[in-house]
Amino acid sequence: MVDSSLLLPPLLSGIVLGSLYALMAMGLTLIYSTIRVLNFAHGAFFMAGAYIVWWLNTPSSVLYGTLLPTSGLALPLAVAVIPAVLTIFVVGMGTQQAMIRPLVKKANPLITTLVATLALATILESIATLIFGGGRLQFASEIATGVIRYGGLVITYAELVQLVVAVIVLVALQLFLKRSRYGIGMRAVAQDLDAANLCGINTENVYMLAFGLGAALAAVAGFLLTNIVFISPDVGWTPLTIAFIVVVFGGIGSVSGTLLASYIIAIVQQYVTLFLDASWGLSFAFLLMIAVLMVRPRGLFGFKEV
């Protein structure tokens, strides 16, 4: 029997982790429901965001790979994250314009864009290796130090920052989607493209913004998570896989489903880690997803597309 005092910490860490999953998955679902593109480069944006922060954060100018020495700027992490996320936002918009836009108008857009984003992911990974080398890196500074103890619960300040930033970004995203001109436009395009066009909605601009925002969310998630894990060129693949599980599990295109699924998957993963072993966590998440899909093929909150 496991001591009952052991049961609460996984819940807490599950909530922190779930918020990061939600960031990643919301970006993926935003891009899919608006443009109908399964973005396999999402993990690469996650990775690139983390590397840009690291590049700006390192205090010395050293050649790690073969292409470009580090900046030596030693920017604080909280500052470095801003240009990093903005860069990935622009890269996302550029990806939409240069790569996705010409493909979605032709035959088989779901498959061609999937392969194209997969190719982009591989290219970005190679570029990361050229600049930063293939080794594992970590930020020179910490976003926050120390821990808070409350009863038997322990949360580090770094985790608290992750949680708070993720929740703020998610709330801001909801406000954007509910209230703003482009937010409403994005949801309209996702639900009925022709009708949206007839409303005067410039779909190309909406697509560009959706891809840019989705990529930027991945970059934020990348920055937050790599405060506690090492950065490497392939660091984005596991978050990509998890984001796909979350999105399918929650019902593709459903915001509330995606949020709920993020926390369920993360909490389940944490408990599996407690009772079995960390390496089982992801497998259980997959099993859970398959079980749910057998009962509800559209996911927890999936609705019939109209």
Added chain:
Amino acid sequence: MQGVRAGYGQVEVLKGIDLEVKSGEYVAIIGANGHGKTTILRTASGLLRPRSGRVVFDGADIAGMPSYKVAERGLIHIPEGARLFPQLTVYENLLAGAFSRASWSERTKNLERVFKIFPALADRKGQLALTLSGGERQAVAIARGMMAKNVKIILIDEASAGLAPILIDEVYRQVAEIRKTGIGVLVVEQSPKRISDADRIYLVENGEVRMSGTAKEVLESEEVMQAYLGA
């Protein structure tokens, strides 16, 4: 529209359409299903690029222009079946109709104008569009079109399709209200009922204008008798 030809793939649906709506005018297109009425509207609003011919609106040729630009210019197409955004509330659907930068800055004012014509919608603001009845959906669709700034002509595709007679009356009461504001209206209907007060009527058959004229001329003509009674 002058000599507009358009179609899908191998099929040519419109075989040279000439058609005109003057500002403030109330015009109707009638004709049986599958003769190209909807295609005329789709070509006018930019959803479909014409193969040849001109679509002139407000002095500019808008043929092949993206539909969001056509809408920004004040030519509004209300598609058949309302085509609301089902997971958006009534209020959000209306805001979507005010998407262009110019319309967005006047959304509060336009919302008031729209609620004057469609008072019932004010009570349904927070409701998801998918929960509305057929008549309410049609009302929201027209109201959404009216949320644009500088609406000059509004094209309504089969507003009465699938509605009970009392609800069709309501739709045409709304159309009359819209006309009072000086906006030109083009309605497409399968049947010649309810459009006897139109300024002009076009009878469309096999992608061509079979005849046109005043409501009286067209509705009492032999062609309409033939088309609708098979006489």
